[in-house]
Amino acid sequence: MRATDGFYGQYGGQFVPEILIPALDELERAYQDFKNNDGSIKLLQRYLNEYAGRPTPVYYAKNISEKYGFGLYLKREDLLHTGAHKINNTIGQVLLAVSMKKKRVIAETGAGQHGVATATAAALFGLTCRIYMGSLDVERQMPNVKKMRLLGAEVVPVDEGLRTLKDAISASLKDWVTNVTGTHYLLGSVAGPHPFPEIVAYFQSVIGREALDYFRLQGFLPDCVIACVGGGSNALGIFQGFLELSAVELIGVEAGGRSLDPGQNAATLTLGSRGIFQGALSYLLQDGFCQVRDVHSVSAGLDYAGVGPQHSFLKDSGRVTYTCVFDGQALNAFHELTRLEGILPALESAHAVAYALEHAQDLRGKRVLVNLSGRGDKDLGIIEKYMGKEA
Amino acid sequence: MRGIYLVGGYPDRETFNECVHSVIESGFDFLEIGIPFNDPIADGPVIARAIHEALENGAAPDQVMDDILLLKNTEIKKYVMTYANVVYSYGIKKFSGKMADYLDGVIIPDLPNRMSRLFYDNGFDIPVVPFATLETRLSDIDMINRSKSEIIYFVGVRGITGASGNLESSELLEKIRMLKDNTDKKVIIGFGIKTRDDAVRALRIGDGFVVGTEAVKRQKKPDELKSYLNSLM
Ligand SMILES: Cc1ncc(COP(=O)(O)O)c(C=O)c1O
Numbered sequence: 001m002r003a004t005d006g007f008y009g010q011y012g013g014q015f016v017p018e019i020l021i022p023a024l025d026e027l028e029r030a031y032q033d034f035k036n037n038d039g040s041i042k043l044l045q046r047y048l049n050e051y052a053g054r055p056t057p058v059y060y061a062k063n064i065s066e067k068y069g070f071g072l073y074l075k076r077e078d079l080l081h082t083g084a085h086k087i088n089n090t091i092g093q094v095l096l097a098v099s100m101k102k103k104r105v106i107a108e109t110g111a112g113q114h115g116v117a118t119a120t121a122a123a124l125f126g127l128t129c130r131i132y133m134g135s136l137d138v139e140r141q142m143p144n145v146k147k148m149r150l151l152g153a154e155v156v157p158v159d160e161g162l163r164t165l166k167d168a169i170s171a172s173l174k175d176w177v178t179n180v181t182g183t184h185y186l187l188g189s190v191a192g193p194h195p196f197p198e199i200v201a202y203f204q205s206v207i208g209r210e211a212l213d214y215f216r217l218q219g220f221l222p223d224c225v226i227a228c229v230g231g232g233s234n235a236l237g238i239f240q241g242f243l244e245l246s247a248v249e250l251i252g253v254e255a256g257g258r259s260l261d262p263g264q265n266a267a268t269l270t271l272g273s274r275g276i277f278q279g280a281l282s283y284l285l286q287d288g289f290c291q292v293r294d295v296h297s298v299s300a301g302l303d304y305a306g307v308g309p310q311h312s313f314l315k316d317s318g319r320v321t322y323t324c325v326f327d328g329q330a331l332n333a334f335h336e337l338t339r340l341e342g343i344l345p346a347l348e349s350a351h352a353v354a355y356a357l358e359h360a361q362d363l364r365g366k367r368v369l370v371n372l373s374g375r376g377d378k379d380l381g382i383i384e385k386y387m388g389k390e391a
Numbered sequence: 392m393r394g395i396y397l398v399g400g401y402p403d404r405e406t407f408n409e410c411v412h413s414v415i416e417s418g419f420d421f422l423e424i425g426i427p428f429n430d431p432i433a434d435g436p437v438i439a440r441a442i443h444e445a446l447e448n449g450a451a452p453d454q455v456m457d458d459i460l461l462l463k464n465t466e467i468k469k470y471v472m473t474y475a476n477v478v479y480s481y482g483i484k485k486f487s488g489k490m491a492d493y494l495d496g497v498i499i500p501d502l503p504n505r506m507s508r509l510f511y512d513n514g515f516d517i518p519v520v521p522f523a524t525l526e527t528r529l530s531d532i533d534m535i536n537r538s539k540s541e542i543i544y545f546v547g548v549r550g551i552t553g554a555s556g557n558l559e560s561s562e563l564l565e566k567i568r569m570l571k572d573n574t575d576k577k578v579i580i581g582f583g584i585k586t587r588d589d590a591v592r593a594l595r596i597g598d599g600f601v602v603g604t605e606a607v608k609r610q611k612k613p614d615e616l617k618s619y620l621n622s623l624m
Contacts, residue, residue: 015475017433018503018522019546021531160439166430173432178550180526276475276501277430281509289451290480291429 001201001243001310006194007281009316011309014193015276016173023180028195030096035202040095047091051124052081054088054206058214058369063340070363072356073222074343074372075211075238084346084374085207085234086117086188092203094121097184104128104179107186108172110137110165110230111301111348112144113374114188119153121186129153132171136163137300144378162294165230165304169278189231190308193279197308201236208241211369222369224249228351229269229322230301232308234373239320249321252311253355255297256324262287266295268307269315269322277306283315298327298382299347301374329354331386334376346374347382392542392577392599393590394421395606395620396472398441399458400450401427402611407445408458409613414467414606417620421468423498423601426455428474433500435553437604452481456489463493470520472498475506484514496520496540504534520544523570523578525562532573543576545597548583553604556583558592567596590623 006012014024034040048054056079061072077085090107097105105127109115115131122129131148135157138145148155161167169192176185190197190204215221225242227235229252242248257265265271268283275284277292285293285305297303314320325333330347333354338344345353352370356363376383395414400407414422427442427450434442452473459469471494478486478499496518502510507519518540523531525546535543547563548556557563558580570578577598584593584600593600602623609616 013506013509014503015501015506016503017500017524017546019524019526019549021503021505022526022528161429170430170432174435174551177433178554180549273480276479278432279501281479284476286476286480290477291446292476 001240003194003198008310008313011280011282011312012194012197013281014279015281016193016279017177019177020180020193024193024195026100027096027199030100031195031199034096034099044092044095048088048206052087052091053079055210056080058211061341064336067340068357068360070356070360070365071367073367073369075207075369076372077207077234078343078345078349078372078375082113082117082120083377084113084117085204085237086114087120088206088237089188089200089203089233090114090117090121090186093184093186093199094125094127096199097127097186098125100184102182102184104130104183105186106130106132106172106175106183107188108165108168109133109188110168110303111299111346112137112141112148112378113301113346115153115155116144116147116151118186118188119148119151122153123151130175131155132158132168132175134163134165134167135159137165137168140382141300141378142381164300166278166292173278189233190236190310191231191278191280191306197280197310200233201240201310204233204237205240207234207237207371208239211238212241220367221245221248223366224251224363225369225371226251226253226352226355227371228253228302228348228373229307229311230304230348231306232311234371236308236310238371243319250319251355252320252322253351254322254324255299255302255351256326257296257298258327263294264296265324266297266303266305267324268305269311270324280306280309282309282312283307298330298386299351301346301348302351323355325351325354325358329358331383333357334383343372344376345372346376347379349373350376392420392579393623394423394579394599394601395419396423396425396601396603397610398425398438398445398607399427399455400448401441401445401607403448404450404454404458406610406613410610410616411462413613413617413620415465417617418624419467419620420599421470421495423470423472424455424459426452426471426473426477428477431474433551435551435604438552438607441607441610452477459490460493468495469493470496470498475499475502478510483510487515487517491516496542498544504531504538507538522546523566525549525566527566529569529573535576536574541576542579543570543574545570545578545580546582547580550582552582554583558583558589558596564596587623
């Protein structure tokens with residue numbers, strides 16, 4: 001999927017202050033140079049393999065498969081260094097930052113996984129690093145905050161709005177506007193202004209490529225591929241391997257939160273309408289007065305009112321089906337995977353697993369590939385809290 | 392050209408309208424009225440807080456637009472400052488249909504020059520004011536000149552509203568000279584104008600200025616706003 005003039009159909013664009021336009025042009029050039037340079041690609045490959053732990057396996061989850069009556073395959077991004085797919089993108093973008101001679105990187109983070117992955121790549125390449133994180137997310141993802149600080153990053157809690165991902169992105173954009181000359185904004189999802197959606201999709205496409213290689217070796221294809229969608233980077237990463245294979249159904253799972261009522265979820269593609277938000281024209285959760293809606297999800301990484309423009313395009317084209325699962329269903333999936341397979345998924349990834357478990361009837365006998373985008377260590381506090389509530 | 396930015400509907404509808412009249416009575420050439428949007432990525436804490444408070448007090452787009460329509464018999468030039476989603480989600484054509492006869496332009500901080508075609512291509516008949524910044528390149532001037540607006544909004548600082556600029560810096564003077572040499576549009580300096588001295592200097596090096604944060608700070612106390620406005624003139 002390539003943007004034309006920065007747009008995917010009608011979605012995308014560069015809706016940011018004018019002062020950032022030269023920096024976005026510079027980034028676009030650095031990215032094109034990188035892609036066309038075998039040396040750069042080899043260097044990235046080396047870091048991904050030897051440092052981050054790629055390729056990640058596809059694991060056939062036998063116990064869940066037997067209990068639920070379909071074949072569950074997990075793409076194990078949770079096994080990567082720093083615990084999620086985010087590092088695929090941060091190593092790539094840090095290489096771009098170095099090529100642009102930027103000495104400082106900034107990033108937003110929700111769950112803290114992108115923040116940790118950015119702080120890690122910055123430590124590795126000796127860059128100064130500042131992470132913006134909503135103060136609610138600082139509270140609920142504390143283990144990641146501690147890691148970022150140990151890695152040498154400055155973590156700045158953002159006390160605006162709902163104190164979550166949206167507010168962290170706004171704060172990052174404001175920092176970038178102020179420090180645009182020496183700073184690279186290391187955006188963590190396929191969101192924001194062009195060329196970020198394109199770049200992040202490119203660096204995450206390795207997930208889908210490896211997954212397809214696995215199935216080619218097995219001699220069959222999955223019937224469907226399921227991934228959770230926050231901004232949409234892990235989902236687009238795995239979907240890209242299968243977009244051209246029309247027999248493979250693609251399903252993106254958003255956060256249904258507490259309910260489908262306004263303000264109680266983060267199901268942007270399921271419930272939203274077109275809008276311009278944080279750099280891109282895409283689907284958006286908004287009210288009747290052109291304002292961005294409040295959102296909620298038990299999972300900080302999905303707790304976002306916007307979504308990447310490629311997903312809006314894929315929704316309208318019908319190639320991908322977008323749907324959502326509720327907080328409780330995700331928590332249930334977390335426990336099932338933990339008890340039956342000995343794998344603690346991130347609450348984000350648990351949403352994708354939950355969709356499969358909830359639709360076991362429809363999926364009966366099928367081969368289902370789920371992108372296990374990250375591990376759940378960071379979520380133990382939230383899980384304990386919810387278990388306490390149930391007891 | 393001397394201008395003042397006010398946040399529409401802040402702190403409440405009545406006080407806002409009182410402030411508008413102070414600006415008109417003080418003899419300013421243009422008014423920039425903000426239609427609140429709850430993710431104001433170009434605004435510093437003062438204006439961002441004002442926007443959120445205005446929204447809590449009901450400052451929906453239609454309310455602020457209706458207040459602007461009431462000014463139709465005033466001579467002061469009128470600009471709307473808002474974010475792209477407000478116009479887009481309101482309806483690009485519908486917004487234009489309602490406001491085109493009353494506005495001299497719109498200033499949309501998250502609509503960089505190259506994106507304004509999204510509006511024009513979808514039936515927007517109001518001039519979209521082009522931006523120039525400290526990062527503007529000579530190659531950007533063509534796009535600026537193609538705009539229907541009579542003014543250029545020059546963002547004189549790297550930063551958000553409320554940041555302090557340096558109107559003496561050679562970097563800034565060079566950019567303004569580059570604009571003057573290559574366009575006939577009036578260069579209005581926004582961001583970083585706070586005092587009478589700043590205003591006088593902006594009029595000397597450019598064609599005008601707009602004061603935002605320092606005016607919005609006083610929107611709750613129209614008396615204070617009034618004496619502040621007088622101090623600028
Ligand atoms: C493990 C994990 N999965 C998914 C996400 C959601 O982001 P995206 O939709 O960009 O993959 C996050 C974000 O923090 C995450 O940490």
